Amino acid sequence: MKRTRIIQRTVSTFLAAAMLATLASCNAKLPGSRESAGTGNQPRQIMNYYTSEMLTVPEGFGYTDKIFCNDENIYVLGSKSSDSAEIISGIYDFEAKKINETDFSSLKIGMINSVEYSGKDLVLSYREEETYKSKIAVVDSETYEMKSSTEIGDNGYVAAVTVNGAGEIVTVIEEWGMIAQKYTVKTLDPKTLEEKSSTDITEALAVGNNGYLSGVVFDKAGDLYTLASEYDKENDSEFCRLIKLKTDGTVVYTTDDFTDLNGGGIVFKRANGNVCVASTKNGQDFSFDEIDNSTGAVKERYDINLTSEIRGICLDCGSEADLMISDEEGIWKINIEKEKPEKLLSFGTDIPESYSSVNQMSYAGGKLFLYGQEWGDGGSFIFRFDKDGSFVEEIPVDGSDKNSYIMSVSVDKDGKMIAVSQEYKLNDDGEEESSSYVYEIKEDGTTGEKTEFKVDTDDQCYIERIEKTNGGDYAAVVYIYSGAEHSSFVQIFDASGSPKAKIEDDDIEQINAYYSVSSGDYISYMDKSRNTVYRKVDTASYQLGDTVELDIPEDMRPIASDGNYDICYTNSSGIYGYNFADNKSTEIINWIDSDIVFSVWDASFQGSDRIVCQGYDYTNGEDQIYILKRADKETLKKIQNKKLMTIAGVGIEYNSAFREKVVDFNRNSNEYRLQVNDYQKFSKYEDDTYNSGAFQLNNDLASGNVPDILVGSSEVNMTSFAAKNILADLTTYFENDADIKREDYFENILDLGKYKGKLCQVFAGFSISALAGPESKLGKEANLTHEDLFALKKNGNVFYEKTSRERLVSELLKANLAEYVDFENKTCDFDNERFSGIIDLVTEEGSEADEEELYAKEDMINGELEEVSRFKDNKCQLDLVDIYNFSPLLELQQGALGEAATIKGYPSENGSGIVILPNMTFAICEKSKNKDAAWDFIREFFTEEYQNEMNGEYISTFPVRKSSFDDVIAKGKNPESYQYYQVTKPDGSYAEMKPLDDATAEKFRKAVESADRCVLSDERIEKIIDEALDQVKNGEKTSSEAAADIQNKVSTYLNEIK
Secondary structure, three states, rough: OOOOOOOOOOOOOHHHHHHHHHHOOOOOOOOOOOOOOOOOOOOOOOOOOOEEOOOOOOOEEEEEEEEEOOEEOOOEEEEOOOOOOOEEEEEEEEOOOEEEEEHHHHEEEEEEEEEEEEEEEEEEEEEEEOOEHHHHHHHHEEOOOOOEEEEOOOOOOEEEEEEEEOOOOEEEEEOOOOOOOOEEEEOOOOOOOOOEEEEEHHHHOOOOOOOOEEEEEEEEOEEEEEEEEEEEEEEEEEEEEEEEEEEOOOOEEEOOOOOOOOOOEEEEEEHHHHHHEEOOOOOOOOEEEEEOOOOOOEEEEEEEEEEOOOEEEOOOOOOOOOEEEEEOOEEEOOOOOOOEEEEEEEEEOOOOOOHHHEEEEEOOOOOEEEEEEEOOOOOEEEEEOOOOOOEEEEEOOOOOOOEEEEEEEEEOOOOEEEEEEEEEEOOOOOOEEEEEEEEOOOOOOOOOOOOOOOEOOOOEEEEEEEEEEEOOEEEEEEOOOOOOOOOEEEEOOOOOOOOEEEEEOOEEEEEEEEEEEOEEEEEEEEOOOOEEEEEEEEEOOOOEEEEEEEOOOOOEEEEEEOOOOHHHHHHOOEEEEOOOOOEEEEEEEOOOHOOOOOEEEEEEEOOOOEEEEEEEEEEOOOEEEEEEOOOHHHHHHHHOEEEEEEEEOOOHHHHHHHHHHHHHHHHHOOEEEEEEEEEEHOOEEEEEEEOHHHHHHHHHHHHHOOOOOOEEEEOOOOOHOOOOOOOOOHHHHHHHHOOOOOOEEEEHHHHHHEEEEEEEEEEEEEEEEEEEEHHHOOOOOOOOOHHHHHHHOOOOOOOOOOEEHHHHOOOOHHHHHHHHHEOOOOOEEEOOOHHHHHHHHHHHHHHOHHHHHHHHHHHHHHHHHHHHOOOOOOOOOEEEEEOOOOOHHHHHHHHHOOOOOOOOEEOOOOOOOOEEEEEEEEEOOOOOOHHHHHHHHHHHHOOOOHHHHHOOOOOOEOEEHHHHHHHHHHHOOOOOOOOEEEEEEOOOOOEOOOOOOOOHHHHHHHHHHOEEEEEOOOHHHHHHHHHHHHHHHOOOOOOHHHHHHHHHHHHHHHHOOO
8 A cells, every 4th residue: 555645846926826816705694604715824703603413323233325404304315224234144944844043152253165064064164243354163053062163264265065975075265365265175074174185286277467257066976077167358248167186186077058148157056966157148048068977978958938037046855856046035946947936935834034145055954044134125225204303204215126226315495305216127137227217306206207318429428417408408427337438428418318518528427516506507627737626507508618717625515595596515624615606616614613523424504494304423433413503692691701712723623633623623622713724725636636625735834824733744845834933842841731741752752843943743642654675685784774765776666666756856855855955054065976876776766657557557457566576576775655654564574575575765874764754733823822722722633542542443644642653553463453454475376464573662662763754845946946947857868957947946945934
């Protein structure tokens, strides 16, 4: 897993002016609503305050698709819970004519793959619920106690289980790796499951990367028959071979005389002992080829029609039947010489209706084992609540079932709930076809007349949403999901559902939405440069007009309007109303101002003082529905009487831990409240270049418009703010705080926040950025000089050939900027052979395509194998690594390297070169009049409680408190829950990643303790470097000339800092 890299940024004064020009005031629509927040870091009077109350949903409630309200009721369109399935398991005794339910709870079964009888015992192959490990167990069929079990492993699957003539258990185990599967026949002791013999049959089967086994059966002599199916990419079809093997792996014969098995098939054994191959094209019409076991020739072809969908199947029924199947009605036995199956048992009469979900069956001695998982009621429901949030009733929605899926639901201009559904069926050729329908869902669950919308494309597609246009037609956003590249367009339909026009453009990467409002029709899309574009639509011709500049943030999520605005939307800051004619966004509610920490996905207004929201609550990790109520005047007055402090940064509202702490502070402080100004709203892509909101933040701070608290990130250069004397010294706060003691933290990391002896910034957490390679060749020392790096180059490529030039520049130059720039003394050191040598290295080795493009173009399997073999094949000597938990280092050691890794810093002449990547950097501005209160907020991130709990269940950052870091190390060595993943080895095999070991833990600790620099993000310097390196790449300058040019320009820039 690779961290998102520091993105190339380009800034200009013109962009700043354009951003500032969008800041205009607007008239209030709702009580307390205000203009969308601008760049001001001064406190804003809180005019809105909503209290939140969680709506209690009924038992069995699943998830929410859409919320809509009227004055008296709250309606939630959704489904029932399917988080966990009810296990249906029993043994039907044909002689006693009754079913005995089984209890396998002690086995902790997640899913049973197959069941066979061994005498009176059951042999189960299954996946364990929590670990998902494959296991085989022998269970007493009367007491259900486990007699013995064996583990197959994470990469293994039991393809078949049978009992041979000697009573031994014979299994076929499929183990998979990146490049091929391995197949093994194992004979197990029926009592202990100890392995008695093992034969590798992989070479005999000759199943390739795209192949699999469709069933395995054994005859009375113990010979194995399997149908090996493989996918033919060129012809987009499957081809099958029936293979007969001795248990020692000897191939008896192979036949592919199955002319109509292009859709695949399955192998089973008839009641007479002959092997059969079954195939179907449409799920109802089946063909059975009976095989001569001795020669492999097809003896007879039988055709049977099954009118309903098969849910479960028993492939070995002894002498009772050729096959047994289950459908929605019951259980049937099949004699393939007869055209129709014969019903054995009916659900609801012979056995309970719940057994209709059976998908596994096994027969022996007049007893039929049945197993399935019941996932509850399918389809959609309307859950009705009264206006106070009390549950009233659940109403099933007509026509929603397993063959249809409601793609979207929206509330139209008349308040009607309009659904777009996709319905699926098989055509005569057995291929799946889908149709799109639009209809009204009424409050009682009934649906209006369905109109089929016929999309003007032959590709597989789905409709996301329908909007009635100002021209009286209907506009649907259509997404194409077939073919190599996904695409989208707007289809215009007339009232009958027939296509009328199509809106598409070469510049469109993906359609976001179609809007039809009083001022006209508009389309929103992401263009090829990743910009969000709005264009007017001519509803007479449905041609696209000019681009319009709109004051709408890119992270907006449309919701139903409150009636006062053309559209309303939600984002990480709150809910806003927007009118196209005025080009103004008006804040309706600010989440943090109302002490709301959950993320809202959908909302519906209930009058002017209530909002019903669907969102994700980070405090408990669950989806919830909330009723927000406007606070009364007395409550609002209490909120307004508190002193306001401001906190600013880029992207900070997306950090759930940060939001929780802000809300906690606001709720618990009797004197202060924090307001957040997230400059992410100014971040955007323009012409494939990311322009960070940090540019606007820099401008505001430079002009004296400073917050009380500043939060840093990879986009914000806190050191430059320290150089401009914007940041206060936090040293005395550490000295005077009874609970926050300097010696309890990694002091080398604390020191990275110093500027000219003043502690100007502190980091709550961190990861490290460094180089890594084989310890056997590179030694254990962290320091890597430029000369050391250039010496490696003499041995071949230093970095893997698919490492992009952009990434090499980002890590070797930009992340290591502290090696070349001294902000304290306003000096730089680029004009030398060390830096020009780095330029030569990244120019020669860095790929021009970005890494996503490189990996997308290659064969996934062979490309990944080549990557994990990069060290073994001498294609590189070092890796770029970002260590945010232990997995990247362990994956490298246990996978591509196959030995201990050494952690090296970036090239440095005067230190380790290991770079700290801060997680949540805090500073207090010197001009703040609330420094003590600001520290009261910041200190919460450094308490022992927060540092111990900052990661939750999974490690994603490292705490700066040493005792908390020790706890993370201990957790890495002995994880309470499964945190590690599979690693791929250079031979293409998979293995479970082993937990952190003592040696690696100590190695990482030393790397942390030796880290001597922090990543610096300065857009001005990075732009200078990028421009110079582009000139080298284009042959306009030598690396030495580029280094001198960078030296000159960066020196000038540093001298401008005051």
